[in-house]
Amino acid sequence: EAGVTQSPTHLIKTRGQQATLRCSPISGHTSVYWYQQALGLGLQFLLWYDEGEERNRGNFPPRFSGRQFPNYSSELNVNALELEDSALYLCASSLGDTGGLEAFFGQGTRLTVV
């Protein structure tokens, strides 16, 4: 069974540009979670989507947004990139709306803003 897949693996963008990160959950999983893992800061919760709806949002500015598609895959968009947005972005999925409990993580997208 395929796990959570994220693309691209690495992304280099210039300050002010927009970045789009993609996530495909495990087959059958309806909830998708996005986290930011900056160096030394642990994982910070960004967004939670379930059945196409945004269920919860972390303490991030509105330029971090996303959506979930009918096939439960998800996209994270970061507008007006800043240098501090450089981090590993992790996507996780769960069977049902657990809020993150028993969620499985993907390998992440390493975003570098220069």
Add this chain to the structure above:
Amino acid sequence: QKEVEQDPGPLSVPEGAIVSLNCTYSNSAFQYFMWYRQYSRKGPELLMYTYSSGNKEDGRFTAQVDKSSKYISLFIRDSQPSDSATYLCAAFSGGYNKLIFGAGTRLAVHP
């Protein structure tokens, strides 16, 4: 003050040692407590989680929660070089509907 605090280490131990990893938390509303292992350049992998206070054992790993002192521990017995990774603790409450992670402790087990 962060809601979940974790010493980032690094922690270096010889093979076969008992490893103790610890976190503290501040919010009494947390109900579930998790430990994840993250290898370099990989996503976190859930090791185990406990509900409320008590112990949970899985092979060489034991998770312990003391809600009275707001203390979370993970013990690794007979540590192996393959245990070398970053270990993340996390807490969850239904009211928050999100996981709150510690910063992670980097562990190195040397042969």
